[in-house]
Amino acid sequence: MPIPVPLNETLNRFALIIVTGGSSGIGCSIIKAINTVVPEAVICNLSRSEPDVFLGKKGVHLSTDLSDAKQVDAAAAELRRVIGDLPPGEVLLVNNSGFGDYGPTQEAEIDKQLNMIDLNVRAVVDLTLQILPEMQERGGVVMNIASTAAFQPTPYLAAYGATKAFVLNWSLALNEDLRGTKVSAMAICPGPTRSNFFKRAGFETPPMEAGGFNKYLDMTADEVAKCALRGLAKGKPLVVTGFLNKCIAFLGSKTPRVLVTSLGGKVLRKMRLGEG
Template identity: 45%
Template sequence: MATALITGASAGIGAVFAQELAARQTNLVLVARSEAKLQQLAQQLQEQYKIQVDFLIQDLTEATAATDVFDAVTEKGLTIDLLINNAGFGEYGSFAELDGEQQLKMIQLNILASVALTHKFLPGMRQRRNGGIINMSSVAAFQPMPYFSVYAATKAFVLSFSEALAAENKSYGVHVLAVCPGPTDTNFFQEADFPSMLADVAAQNYTPSEVVVREALKGLENKQTTVVPGALGNQLIANLPRFLPREGVLSLWKNILGASERKK
């Protein structure tokens, strides 16, 4: 039976990945900061699907996080067949006015943790000539976004990094996929402190988390390198830079995302 490691597994898309993979009889290693939520989810999935579920309490913004996770998995004698780098967060606002430490933590979690975990688990997959890595990016990855600058930049890194790894590791039987969802039915926009007006617009265009996860797993099975799940609107956002000059894209997103800033 295969084993998947999921970061950010206590809620949102990570928890849905856990549910869907458990239903497919995949053993799990769940990683997040919330012990109570992980313990509850692990117990529920073990009882419902009769699989093995381990969980690790870990803050992935810590410098040694990837090593700590890898060492814990190794000590348990587990082999990771599927790595899902799902943990991440965003924050809305003018970069100059946002907390600098929080922006660095975003880079640490969205980029450095994913790179470090991938570097830990990828060599074993290559040696076994089998494995998969899903990196959660975003439709924000396809263009710079004023008032969402650091988040969009981190997701652009994840997209580029994933596509490059997909090409490097295809011949080793390891498939790497970047998943680029648009607005999804999680607490993302509330936690990112989006103005209610923008959050309400996003809510009208939500893709269910279950759809994101199923399309991601289907994309991995089909050996795709990039998946933009959900409605046509997500495809339009992802392809804007193909139809508008770069300055036009910047102006568009400044007007959309900066609407609340202009009211200050």
């Protein structure tokens, strides 16, 4: 997939690009794609482990567990300090860190579910709001990684899907709230993507290791990153990655909710039992 020409111009607007979860998967691919287009970009990564990718000569890794509100506070304070020392330019914030927790809700570990909500929802709102004043002064974009799981209830990934529905709706509403300001917000909705996600979510047979969901549906993290950056360059508030994902997201949001929940349950239950 070729990267569109205006991406170069778009990325050059940013004096700082903040990415959460750049140590693997989609976040790592977003950083790599940015490096390819603008090698001099200044990237700040927030995750627990240090990414194995170049963050730019002046880039920095802030080791942060974003599910811990105190660590989000500390990282936000450091980011405000970094932004204060920057030359003129906008700020891009990519809220990407997240994980899923697979299985029937009644069997879920409460701590893991709450930790997931803290990371996928609380940290996204907290980090964004803490640096939004600085972004409003300079201009910028908040890019939030949601999921196609956001478009319908997701049995066996009940809380995960709900966190992503929050991220999707919050991002779109935030974008409207920010209308007329120098900041915009956008939601990226990837479908199944090859990364550590499925292993961490606890799938008995991670679908990506068992041949994938569907060759027309599955994407690589690099492909998702390119879609996200192309959407950024086009100023889109919502990006659903890939044609089939767009169709599924559309149908998922138009099908009666009780029916789509039951259909989703049939598909996701099979994966747990290794029948899929």
